[in-house]
Amino acid sequence: MTHESPSAAGTAPADLAGAIDPRLVVVSREPFNAETPLGEQIGLLTPNRLFYARNHFAVPRLAASDWRLSVEGEVERPLRLGYDDLLALPSRSLLVTLECAGNGRSSLQPPAVGEPWQYGAVSTAEWTGVPLRTVLAAAGVTARTREILIEGADRGNVPDAGGAIPFARSLDLETALDPDVLLAYAMNGEPLPPRNGFPVRLLVSGWYGMASVKWVARIEAIAGRFEGFYQADRYVMAHPERGETTTTPLRAMRIRSLITAPAAGATLPPGEHRVRGLAWSGPAPIERVEVSVDGGARWEPAELVSDPERYAWRRWEYRWDAATTGPATLLSRAFDANNAAQPAEPEWNRLGYANNAVQAIPVNVRTKD
């Protein structure tokens, strides 16, 4: 272990050791991919040790003291910043939900290409970091700049990409200058865990997680358009089944709600139960959530039980009086301030992204023997 804590006392929090909480739902060990156990999501925030991880390569083991960020390309003053340099810049704290674009992929039929995520590739934290625009202003982007390329320290061999590449993404200049796009160095008040990007990751508030490049190593202002593998070949909505030859890049998280309790397949006694869940939408605040306990025939409003936050999910609850025994199907659907709503069926796409369809939770109401 070579990484360090920015703690004044020099004591690394336990999470920095990269320990894997046994409650995480591990999807793959190498690279490390794991879901938040949604049944453990009892509050608004996801504890760092239960935050989902979506990695393409081995986790880079970086030391804060060795970390350097290059800002180069179409800039007046190329920069090279150390960790302490970054922490000395103006900061900002935001509550932000991050969702993997592949969350819910495993419920697509026929199966799509990619990691078989269930529903737990989504989590929420309070993030603190330096607005990307502050660093770009210090470097002075030229009038020729069209996009900002962000490159992580994680890299590996990708046969489809023709060899070894880093994880890299670009942002259009307007998005890169949004004050809510951060170079984040803290998560829930602590340094980032290594698997979530220590020491510094990008945080593109409101977008699917692929844009929030972890272990940021290099920023380049470019006059053209970045067409790297994770920009143009992956994280795009591809519909060859419709005969489409062009693709649409993923950006904002689509509106979605999930049921966190009861669990799918649960057996419950007749009587009153509390259906609990979460709802979020990248473009606009959640305005209401509805629940059906009869497979979608009738819908009733749920209660929102946390305050509105610009970029974080809201908790909701619904009181269900399960009077009759037998199987039941629980559903939830969210609506946002833009009048966006969840579809009943997912939009199938070749790479299995952005499935925001209503989730069905089958349960069984049965008197205890």
Add this chain to the structure above:
Amino acid sequence: MTHESPSAAGTAPADLAGAIDPRLVVVSREPFNAETPLGEQIGLLTPNRLFYARNHFAVPRLAASDWRLSVEGEVERPLRLGYDDLLALPSRSLLVTLECAGNGRSSLQPPAVGEPWQYGAVSTAEWTGVPLRTVLAAAGVTARTREILIEGADRGNVPDAGGAIPFARSLDLETALDPDVLLAYAMNGEPLPPRNGFPVRLLVSGWYGMASVKWVARIEAIAGRFEGFYQADRYVMAHPERGETTTTPLRAMRIRSLITAPAAGATLPPGEHRVRGLAWSGPAPIERVEVSVDGGARWEPAELVSDPERYAWRRWEYRWDAATTGPATLLSRAFDANNAAQPAEPEWNRLGYANNAVQAIPVNVRTKD
């Protein structure tokens, strides 16, 4: 260790073991009292392991499975709830700053009675729990009810109180019915650490911490007025030095700001520095913060760098161009939406509570040798 995690997987988070983070500023070991190291407060939330602890007695070691809450007195239906019963009730999540009423006592002159807190007896978390009003509605308080008494499982011998007593406090009925007064069972998305009230504590949003009784064991609706030691003899503003014989109970946290960086006594090189801090007020949102770098002669606005939250502090920053060498005194002062402002000098009182005076941070600007 007998307490248990409510985790479905049955795995107790490390914090539940009651480990003491070496960065905590320990004021006393028995009872356990410790301050948040404010220099480590890098985000909006205080990690559970760094949350301040203010205890009057030994920390009760409770098991969730054995915990019972009695709701009795002036109620139609006395209740006895277990942990799972409580978790099945409607919940609510809130971001709330808690401050010990004695925070900053050590800077009073002449010294006041009580624990010599510096400035770190204040922290912020995201809390989830059941509104107290929900439990009171289930029990049905009678028309005779005037106050709600809340008793903790912590107790001990208090010579001034004439023997062994529990920690107990009352709330007027109107406050007890406020939907933002919670029986909290989660803190930053996890079960409470034992020293912060596991399994269930009261959370009176906006008030000084003494009202948020930890390890809640018994709730009693009473027709009279509770005059227990921690209600009437402590946590009151007492001014015998003014010849006053009556006292005023503490309630809402007074408006306050603190400087978290640089640290008092720091030596800094000439040049640009970022002064950072926090600001909060129980009754109303923080509207602005001002900073002086010359001991109070001139004040300039700081930038608020987190979103407004009803009950949580806001982070602020100020860019200081330290052009001249020598000693300097940094000050901050906050203003809220009610036009409340911090006083320049503390209101001295016999028990040393509610010192919200402007804090002075002496630093030294010096070129490195």
